[in-house]
Amino acid sequence: xxxxSTESRRPTIKEVARLAGVSHQTxxxxxxxxxxxxxxxxxxxxxxxxxxxxxxxxxARSMRTRRTGRLAILLPTMVFNPARLxxxxxxxxxxxxYTAEAVSVIGDAEARTDRLLEIAGTGQxxxxxxxxPITPGVADxxxxxxxxxxxxxxxxxxxxxxELADASALVEIMEGLVEFGHxxxxxxxxxxxxxxxxxxKAAYLxxxxxxGLESAGVVDGDWSGKSGYDAVRSLPDEAMPTAIVAANDVxxxxxxxxxxxxxxxxxxxxxxxxxxxxxxxxxxPPTLTSVAVNLEGLGRNAMLNLVKAITGRxxxxxxxxxxxxxxxxxxxxxxHDG
Amino acid sequence: xxxxSTESRRPTIKEVARLAGVSHQTxxxxxxxxxxxxxxxxxxxxxxxxxxxxxxxxxARSMRTRRTGRLAILLPTMVFNPARLxxxxxxxxxxxxYTAEAVSVIGDAEARTDRLLEIAGTGQxxxxxxxxPITPGVADxxxxxxxxxxxxxxxxxxxxxxELADASALVEIMEGLVEFGHxxxxxxxxxxxxxxxxxxKAAYLxxxxxxGLESAGVVDGDWSGKSGYDAVRSLPDEAMPTAIVAANDVxxxxxxxxxxxxxxxxxxxxxxxxxxxxxxxxxxPPTLTSVAVNLEGLGRNAMLNLVKAITGRxxxxxxxxxxxxxxxxxxxxxxHDG
DNA sequence: ATCAATAAAGTGATCGTTCACTATCTGAGG
DNA sequence: CCTCAGATAGTGAACGATCACTTTATTGAT
Numbered sequence: 133x134x135x136x137s138t139e140s141r142r143p144t145i146k147e148v149a150r151l152a153g154v155s156h157q158t159x160x161x162x163x164x165x166x167x168x169x170x171x172x173x174x175x176x177x178x179x180x181x182x183x184x185x186x187x188x189x190x191x192a193r194s195m196r197t198r199r200t201g202r203l204a205i206l207l208p209t210m211v212f213n214p215a216r217l218x219x220x221x222x223x224x225x226x227x228x229x230y231t232a233e234a235v236s237v238i239g240d241a242e243a244r245t246d247r248l249l250e251i252a253g254t255g256q257x258x259x260x261x262x263x264x265p266i267t268p269g270v271a272d273x274x275x276x277x278x279x280x281x282x283x284x285x286x287x288x289x290x291x292x293x294x295e296l297a298d299a300s301a302l303v304e305i306m307e308g309l310v311e312f313g314h315x316x317x318x319x320x321x322x323x324x325x326x327x328x329x330x331x332x333k334a335a336y337l338x339x340x341x342x343x344g345l346e347s348a349g350v351v352d353g354d355w356s357g358k359s360g361y362d363a364v365r366s367l368p369d370e371a372m373p374t375a376i377v378a379a380n381d382v383x384x385x386x387x388x389x390x391x392x393x394x395x396x397x398x399x400x401x402x403x404x405x406x407x408x409x410x411x412x413x414x415x416x417p418p419t420l421t422s423v424a425v426n427l428e429g430l431g432r433n434a435m436l437n438l439v440k441a442i443t444g445r446x447x448x449x450x451x452x453x454x455x456x457x458x459x460x461x462x463x464x465x466x467x468h469d470g
Numbered sequence: 471x472x473x474x475s476t477e478s479r480r481p482t483i484k485e486v487a488r489l490a491g492v493s494h495q496t497x498x499x500x501x502x503x504x505x506x507x508x509x510x511x512x513x514x515x516x517x518x519x520x521x522x523x524x525x526x527x528x529x530a531r532s533m534r535t536r537r538t539g540r541l542a543i544l545l546p547t548m549v550f551n552p553a554r555l556x557x558x559x560x561x562x563x564x565x566x567x568y569t570a571e572a573v574s575v576i577g578d579a580e581a582r583t584d585r586l587l588e589i590a591g592t593g594q595x596x597x598x599x600x601x602x603p604i605t606p607g608v609a610d611x612x613x614x615x616x617x618x619x620x621x622x623x624x625x626x627x628x629x630x631x632x633e634l635a636d637a638s639a640l641v642e643i644m645e646g647l648v649e650f651g652h653x654x655x656x657x658x659x660x661x662x663x664x665x666x667x668x669x670x671k672a673a674y675l676x677x678x679x680x681x682g683l684e685s686a687g688v689v690d691g692d693w694s695g696k697s698g699y700d701a702v703r704s705l706p707d708e709a710m711p712t713a714i715v716a717a718n719d720v721x722x723x724x725x726x727x728x729x730x731x732x733x734x735x736x737x738x739x740x741x742x743x744x745x746x747x748x749x750x751x752x753x754x755p756p757t758l759t760s761v762a763v764n765l766e767g768l769g770r771n772a773m774l775n776l777v778k779a780i781t782g783r784x785x786x787x788x789x790x791x792x793x794x795x796x797x798x799x800x801x802x803x804x805x806h807d808g
Numbered sequence: 809a810t811c812a813a814t815a816a817a818g819t820g821a822t823c824g825t826t827c828a829c830t831a832t833c834t835g836a837g838g
Numbered sequence: 839c840c841t842c843a844g845a846t847a848g849t850g851a852a853c854g855a856t857c858a859c860t861t862t863a864t865t866g867a868t
Contacts, residue, residue, distance in 0.1 A: 142593065144854055155818045160856060168816065190594055191532045192854035195823050200529065207553060214553050215545060219574045231594075233571025236557045255480060256528055256569075357753045382749045389753035412750045415695045415723035417730060482824055493848045498826060506846065530824035533853050 143184040152180035163188055201229060203438065204257045206244055207236040208264035208326075217263060220431030220450070227447055228439040230258070241265045241325055252279040261438045263296070263431070265325040280441050284434035295430055297327035299335035301423045301455045305377060305405050306339045308459065313466040314375040314403060318348040320363045320387060322355040322379035329355070332379055332407075348373040353383055360386030365393070374402055374466045381406035381413050381422055388418070388462070399464035409458060419460040426454040481522040490518035501526055539567060541776065542595045544582055545574040546602035546664075555601060558769030558788070565785055566777040568596070579603045579663055590617040599776045601634070601769070603663040618779050622772035633768055635665035637673035639761045639793045643715060643743050644677045646797065651804040652713040652741060656686040658701045658725060660693040660717035667693070670717055670745070686711040691721055698724030703731070712740055712804045719744035719751050719760055726756070726800070737802035747796060757798040764792040 145163075149156040154173060162169060162177045169177075180186070194200045203225050207214045218234050225232035235251065237244045245267040248260055259280040266283060284296050306317065319336040322329030333350060340347045348371045353359030360383035364376070376391075378384035384406030388398055398404050398418045406413065406422040413420040429450030436447050483501075487494040492511060500507060500515045507515075518524070532538045541563050545552045556572050563570035573589065575582045583605040586598055597618040604621060622634050644655065657674040660667030671688060678685045686709045691697030698721035702714070714729075716722035722744030729740055736742050736756045744751065744760040751758040767788030774785050 142854095145856095146854080156854090157819080157856085158817055161817085164856090170816070173816085187591060187593065189854050190592055191529060191538065192823095193856075194529045195527075195533050195825090195854080196856045198823075207556075215574050218545075218572065222574060231571075233569075234556065234574070236553050236560060236572075253525060254528055255525065357749050361753065385750040385753035389755070392755060410750055411695050411720045412723040412748055412754075415699065415727035416750075416754050417727070480824095483826095484824080494824090495826080495849080496847055499847085502826085508846070511847085527824050530853090531826075533824080533855090534826045536853075 142189065143186045144189070145186075148177065148180045148184055148186050151184065152176040200256055200258055201231055202257045203230045203232045203435075204251050204260045205232055205234045205435075206248055206260060206262040206264055206266070207234050214263065214427075216427035217431035217434075220428030220433075221261060221263070221435040222431075223428075224432040224435035224439065224447060228443060228445060230439070232261075232435070233257075237264075241267055245270050248281065252281065255279070259438045259442050261435055263434060265327070280438065282434075282438040282441055284437065295433055295454055297331040298455060299328070299331040301407075301457050302332050302335045302377065303339050304457050305421070305423075306336070306343070306345075306375075308457070309375045309377075309403060309405075309463060310343060310345070312375075312403065312464060315466075316346040316348060316373045316375070318363075318367070318373035318376045319350045320353045320360050320376070320378050320383050321350060322353060322383065324352055326355075329379055332377075336377060346373075353379060355380055355382060357382045357386035357389075359383060361390045363387070364390035372396070372402070375463075376402060376404045378404065378406050381408045381410035381420060384420055384422075384462075385413070388420075398462050400467060403463040403466070405463060414460075418462040421460045421463040422458055424456045424458050426450065429454045480527065481524045482527070483524075486515065486518045486522055486524050489522065490514040538594055538596055539569055540595045541568045541570045541773075542589050542598045543570055543572045543773075544586055544598060544600040544602055544604070545572050552601065552765075554765035555769035555772075558766030558771075559599060559601070559773040560769075561766075562770040562773035562777065562785060566781060566783060568777070570599075570773070571595075575602075579605055583608050586619065590619065593617070597776045597780050599773055601772060603665070618776065620772075620776040620779055622775065633771055633792055635669040636793060637666070637669040639745075639795050640670050640673045640715065641677050642795050643759070643761070644674070644681070644683075644713075646795070647713045647715075647741060647743075647801060648681060648683070650713075650741065650802060653804075654684040654686060654711045654713070656701075656705070656711035656714045657688045658691045658698050658714070658716050658721050659688060660691060660721070662690055664693075667717055670715075674715060684711075691717060693718055693720060695720045695724035695727075697721060699728045701725070702728035710734070710740070713801075714740055714742045716742065716744050719746045719748035719758060722758055722760075722800075723751070726758075736800050738805060741801040741804070743801060752798075756800040759798045759801040760796055762794045762796050764788065767792045 145159045146156045149159045152159065153176060158169070158173065159177055162174065166174060205218060205221050207218065222232045235247060237247045244262070244264055248262065248266055248270065251257060251260060257279060259282065262281065262283040270281070317340060319333065321333045324330055324333070336350065339345070348367060351363035353363060360378055364387050376387050378387050384404050387404055391398055391402055391404070396402055404420070406420045409422045409424040413422065432450045436449060440446055483497045484494045487497045490497065491514060496507070496511065497515055500512065504512060543556060543559055545556065560570045573585060575585045582600070582602055586600065586604055586608065589595060589598060595617060597620065600619065600621040608619070655678060657671065659671045662668050662671070674688065686705060689701035691701060698716055702725050714725050716725050722742050725742055726736055729736055729742070734740055742758070744758045747760045747762040751760065770788045774787060778784055
């Protein structure tokens with residue numbers, strides 16, 4: 133029955149000040165740091181704030197401070213489930229006092245770059261974390277804005293940077309396969325716009341070279357099962373490898389299907405590995421040797437770079453290791469002699 | 471070498487006005503609708519805007535209009551890939567002139583509800599679309615805010631609402647299996663906090679009843695492969711169904727593995743179906759009969775509800791159908807006679 | 809008791825836009 | 839030529855916070 137309950141307008145700093153018997157500026161000081169206020173003043177304001185259920189108007193604050201406290205995260209739509217990556221990044225942003233909002237863009241690097249420029253252009257966000265490939269060099273061409281862009285995926289020279297492109301687990305996989313007696317390898321890549329795909333390809337080639345292995349070749353794929361399937365279908369019989377390293381689990385699924393269609397067994401004739409630790413593959417025979425990735429950790433660490441670029445602050449990174457090889461049924465000793 | 475290029479401050483409406491030789495209010499009118507201006511005035515402002523590369527300060531606009539034009543989307547972290555759902559929802563929000571930001575929360579309905587209240591409390595967003603289960607009734611308990619909350623997943627009576635919980639494809643699957651001669655069914659549900667899981671369970675029970683089928687039971691799962699595996703392991707030999715309807719593809723993977731471990735063949739002894747059309751399963755034998763879901767469409771339509779609740783505007787919904795049954799190797803004629 | 813130095817609190821301007829009014833221009837009808 | 843309505847443009851306040859500066863209260867040393 134109270135009349136006032138219909139009044140939906142939020143209380144302002146001045147109403148709090150009047151109720152507490154101080155000036156609005158004192159309340160403002162109270163809001164940003166409680167230091168420099170007498171205990172008595174402080175508790176009066178405390179009471180007024182909770183009585184009015186006051187919350188600062190963040191829009192008004194942004195307007196005056198010219199800081200929005202907002203960051204944007206550009207997500208890839210394809211490939212793996214980005215929700216976990218997003219969560220790690222959002223949480224880190226929160227710790228640094230920022231709000232992070234995700235933007236997912238279907239399409240290629242160019243489409244994402246357009247959207248990125250649009251977001252930067254509004255001046256609404258202080259920084260953008262690109263977790264998906266964008267056009268190289270775009271961070272320098274921002275139209276006279278001060279929005280900071282950190283690409284977690286690659287730098288301007290198209291080199292993979294940071295943990296998102298860490299391919300060391302692939303080396304571990306290949307060394308394990310060598311211990312199983314494998315000498316003849318094959319690799320199907322992911323979409324090479326992604327630094328992670330390029331890093332895995334580079335690690336494959338480097339390891340073949342370093343250990344003096346044979347390679348039946350590298351086929352550039354696109355993270356899809358079809359690319360894995362087609363790659364294996366096109367292998368000549370006499371060039372068949374004994375171990376196939378796929379860029380991720382979905383590609384590996386295509387690879388395995390193509391091997392079956394050619395009458396080959398996994399791992400009897402050919403060992404196969406993936407990446408991402410897809411849950412389906414943990415049950416379906418042959419269960420897949422894969423790489424379990426701490427996506428929350430990767431997201432967090434990527435966001436730390438952005439936070440550092442904006443504020444200079446260094447937050448606690450995610451604990452290592454972020455990637456772990458899990459050996460399962462799809463890999464085994466070779467039955468062919470080199 | 472130009473001194474002015476260091477000047478990073480953005481131009482304001484008044485500078486545009488001065489350059490165009492009009493008042494700031496005329497520029498303001500120009501910004502919101504170009505009607506009611508003389509062609510000459512209009513083109514002068516046009517020129518000034520592009521010369522200064524002016525963009526309105528959205529924070530200042532929000533402050534005056536008390537509208538932020540921002541919506542939040544609460545995402546589930548588990549289950550399927552929410553990126554596509556997110557994309558459809560974001561795009562629809564854009565069409566309505568809103569910015570949508572995604573918030574992903576790891577944890578249960580309670581954790582998500584806490585976060586939801588926090589977001590609503592800041593007053594920074596005009597509406598929240600919850601694509602994941604939240605505590606029922608929370609939308610009514612918002613602390614004196616005007617933020618509108620639309621739960622796409624279920625209403626206050628815990629009934630599934632909208633297309634997100636459309637289980638009609640499950641009916642189609644069961645009818646198809648009946649045509650294959652199946653009479654004895656089994657269902658493993660998803661996490662029953664989700665309306666989609668409850669709707670599928672209800673559709674299963676209703677269809678068993680309507681068609682006079684036998685049910686070997688319903689086991690409440692949690693969308694995980696393990697829940698599917700355990701459910702099938704616990705079935706007594708004499709109660710083995712000839713068709714198992716799993717809540718999604720991951721559960722189906724666990725189901726299939728458990729059948730294999732018991733020495734049963736798919737679909738020779740038991741037919742199995744999933745939901746989500748997981749790409750891995752499109753290649754691995756037995757390829758899985760599943761439901762391909764237009765997640766962008768579901769996301770879009772869910773957002774349309776929020777937009778309508780806020781603005782009253784009705785945008786174009788996604789074209790039907792949003793879900794489609796795809797029959798593959800995991801289902802076939804029953805070899806047992808009823 | 810006096811004074812300077814520091815702590816604590818207050819005053820008014822300001823951020824960039826839109827709102828509510830008011831003023832001016834334009835053209836048709838008398 | 840005048841009047842008046844409608845079209846077009848201008849003026850100053852307001853949104854709710856912080857900033858820069860000023861004023862008042864408190865403390866400690868002389």
